[in-house]
Amino acid sequence: MPFVKKTPRPDRSRKKKEPVWISPVRRIERVAAAGRVCAIAFMDGPCMLPAMPDRFRGKPLTLVLAETLERYGAKGTFAVVGDTSGNYPDRPGRAGSPAWNGAAWDHFPDFGQDKLGGVVHCPELVSRLLAGGHEIASHGYAHIPFGWSPPLYGPRRYQPDLEGVMTDLRRLHKVMEDGWRYPMRLSSPPRGVDNIKGGFSSYDAYALMGYQYLAAGFDGAGRAPMASREAEVGAVWQPMERLLLEDPDAFRGQIIFQKDGFNMARRSPIAGGLDKQLQLLTDHGYQVVTVSELLEQAPFRDVPADSGHGRAARRLLGLGWCPAFQDNALRPEAALTRGELAMMAFGWETVRRRVELVRSGRAPFRDMGPRDPYAAAAALAVETGAMAAPGGRFRPGAPVSPVELAQFCSTRLGRTPPLGGWESISHGEFFLLIVELLGG
Ligand SMILES: [Zn+2]
Numbered sequence: 457m458p459f460v461k462k463t464p465r466p467d468r469s470r471k472k473k474e475p476v477w478i479s480p481v482r483r484i485e486r487v488a489a490a491g492r493v494c495a496i497a498f499m500d501g502p503c504m505l506p507a508m509p510d511r512f513r514g515k516p517l518t519l520v521l522a523e524t525l526e527r528y529g530a531k532g533t534f535a536v537v538g539d540t541s542g543n544y545p546d547r548p549g550r551a552g553s554p555a556w557n558g559a560a561w562d563h564f565p566d567f568g569q570d571k572l573g574g575v576v577h578c579p580e581l582v583s584r585l586l587a588g589g590h591e592i593a594s595h596g597y598a599h600i601p602f603g604w605s606p607p608l609y610g611p612r613r614y615q616p617d618l619e620g621v622m623t624d625l626r627r628l629h630k631v632m633e634d635g636w637r638y639p640m641r642l643s644s645p646p647r648g649v650d651n652i653k654g655g656f657s658s659y660d661a662y663a664l665m666g667y668q669y670l671a672a673g674f675d676g677a678g679r680a681p682m683a684s685r686e687a688e689v690g691a692v693w694q695p696m697e698r699l700l701l702e703d704p705d706a707f708r709g710q711i712i713f714q715k716d717g718f719n720m721a722r723r724s725p726i727a728g729g730l731d732k733q734l735q736l737l738t739d740h741g742y743q744v745v746t747v748s749e750l751l752e753q754a755p756f757r758d759v760p761a762d763s764g765h766g767r768a769a770r771r772l773l774g775l776g777w778c779p780a781f782q783d784n785a786l787r788p789e790a791a792l793t794r795g796e797l798a799m800m801a802f803g804w805e806t807v808r809r810r811v812e813l814v815r816s817g818r819a820p821f822r823d824m825g826p827r828d829p830y831a832a833a834a835a836l837a838v839e840t841g842a843m844a845a846p847g848g849r850f851r852p853g854a855p856v857s858p859v860e861l862a863q864f865c866s867t868r869l870g871r872t873p874p875l876g877g878w879e880s881i882s883h884g885e886f887f888l889l890i891v892e893l894l895g896g
Contacts, residue, residue, distance in 0.1 A: 477829040478799040479782035480807065481662040484642070484747060486673035487754040487784070489709030490762060492742040495750045496525075496733075497533045497672055498726075499595060499644065501716025502581040503565040504572040507727035508718060509685065517565075518581045518716055520727050522588050528734040530744035532590045534716060535644045535670060538597035538628040539577060541570035543613075552681050556720045560611045562599045562646065565717050573717070575631055586636060591746035593670050594643040597628040601649040602658055614649065618656045618811065625665050642670040642747055655814045655827050659782060663807040669782075670747060672713035676733070681721030685728070688719065692729025696736055704740050709754055711747060757784040768887035775894075778803035779887060788884025794860070795830035795852030796883075798837040801868055806832035821850040828852065842867040855880035861889075869893055 502518040512520045518534070525532050540563045548567040549555025557563045565573040575582050585592060601614040602621050615621045625643065632638045643662055650658045662669055677691040692714075699706040712733075714726050737744060745753075755773060757780075759766045765788040769779040778800050780786055810832035819825050820835045828834075834850045837843040842864045843850075856864075858876050866872045871893045881889070 476781045476783050476785075478778055478780070478796045478803065479659055479663075479829070480778045480803040481659045481667065481669050481782065482780050482784035483669040483671050483782055484711065484751060484784055485671040485757070486711060487709040487750055487757055488760045488766075489750065489754040490760055492705065492708055492740065493745055493750060493753060494707045494710045494712065494737065494742055495533055495745055495747045496530070496676070496712045496714055497535055497593070497644070497670060497747060498714045498716035499535045500562075500564050500573075500599070501534055501536055502573065502575065502578040502585070503717050504578050504581065505565045505569065505718075507724045508722055512727065516578075516581060517724055517727060518578070519584060521716060521730060522585055522590060524727075524730045524734065525590070525744070526588055527731075528738050528744065530734055530737075531588075531746045531749070532585075532744075533593055533642070533670070533747040534585055534590055535593040535595035535642075536582070536628075536716075537564055537574045537595050537599045538631055539570065539574040540564050540598055541574075541577075542598055543570070543600070551722070552720050554607070554720065555612075556722070557718075560613050564599060566722065575628070575635075579635060582632075582636065586638065589746075591642075591748055592632060592638060592640060593747070594625060594628050594632075594640045594665075594667065596643075596646045597624045597631075599646040600624060601647045602645050602661065603649055603651040603653050605647075605649045605651055607647070615652065617653050618661065621652055621658075621661045622664060625661060625667075629665065641667060643667040644670040656811070660807075660811060663804075664811070668751070670711075672711040674707070674710050674712045676712050676714040676726065676729075679715055679719045681719050681723070685723050685725065688721075688723060688725035689728040689732075692725050693732040693736060696733055700736060700740050707737065707740075707742060709750065711750070756780055756786050759786045759788060765884040765887055768884075768891040771891050771894075772800070772887060776804055777801060779883075786883060786887075788882060788887070790883050791855045791880040792883050792886050793852060794843065794850065794854050794856055795828075795834060797856050797861075797864060797886075798833040798843060798852075799830045801842065801864075802833040802836045806836050809836065821845055822848040824850050824852055837864075840867065856886075861886075865890075865893060 504516045506514045507517045543561030546558045546560045549559040645658045682688045754761045772779045813826045
């Protein structure tokens with residue numbers, strides 16, 4: 457059964473746009489914060505090796521970062537790995553290249569030094585981070601990319617399938633649960649690869665884990681090597697200074713990407729540049745909080761939390777609905793389609809079912825293939841009587857009609873909205889209506 461496109465005809469006059477879907481997992485890159493508040497995500501740690509060059513008398517790099525943050529009352533989000541010592545046999549790749557720390561696998565903090573990095577080998581650093589009020593997020597137990605992608609060349613290894621990804625994620629989750637009773641809520645895929653063999657993506661894996669997708673809107677330049685350490689340290693804070701000069705609100709709601717480890721030239725410019733970054737942010741009135749705290753203040757990308765639509769969508773989020781698209785935008789003006797309605801209401805409940813559908817390869821409806829992101833939610837919506845699919849057609853791209861909405865609300869919520877005379881209802885109007893039906 458071929459994948460059935462929901463858009464009737466491609467518009468060739470415009471640039472092809474990637475479709476975005478309503479999703480339980482939201483990619484958190486930047487949020488619509490009300491004030492000057494932002495977050496910093498530190499990737500690939502923890503790291504017991506000292507900063508390079510070491511100007512901190514041998515202190516572990518992660519501890520240097522934590523102490524620097526704390527001098528400014530700032531909280532970091534550390535996306536950690538578990539242990540990369542199982543990623544052998546391997547050989548070191550070319551220095552200064554993306555394979556600097558291993559030709560086939562990643563090794564943190566460095567090739568042959570796996571025992572000085574990761575949560576498993578650095579429990580005291582994890583305890584220290586938590587004691588400082590910082591957040592721990594998952595970056596995969598062994599930092600193995602979820603699937604193949606073009607930048608993964610030659611001998612580079614990746615996870616064979618969704619099962620491999622899940623085993624790895626559950627392993628790190630369990631380490632944090634068992635060791636610290638700490639439930640991780642955010643995750644970032646190793647090397648940013650989303651694709652998982654078999655028709656899946658990181659969004660499926662994170663939905664199964666109950667995670668949100670940690671991303672970043674501003675790259676802190678901690679990875680690419682430059683001519684000198686001085687140039688690298690400058691690259692950490694100078695672009696920030698320029699941006700703040702142009703627009704003091706440039707970092708409002710932003711997540712800044714940093715490296716808790718070495719760049720491809722085996723230097724750690726972040727150890728020198730973080731202080732300057734925090735000084736700039738503090739001088740401009742910013743508060744640096746964890747990503748979870750940032751989300752608490754402003755859950756969505758495009759709509760402020762204190763607006764009518766923002767408040768209603770947050771309420772739905774709290775009730776286990778999926779009001780946002782996978783890019784964390786609400787798009788309150790967009791017309792609500794049938795597929796989106798099913799996904800908003802049944803998204804979290806149908807995470808496993810979607811995996812089964814994709815694996816079975818069987819189309820649930822005549823106009824929806826098994827890989828359609830809304831297929832499982834649509835199937836459950838029809839089974840529960842909340843929606844109908846006459847003639848075996850679900851029509852996922854069709855706007856929701858007043859009669860369909862009434863049927864949906866009376867079945868799903870036990871309450872019936874007044875029948876309007878509209879032709880389509882927007883996402884924003886829908887949020888307000890549902891919240892009103894639920895009693896404010
Ligand atoms: Zn990484």
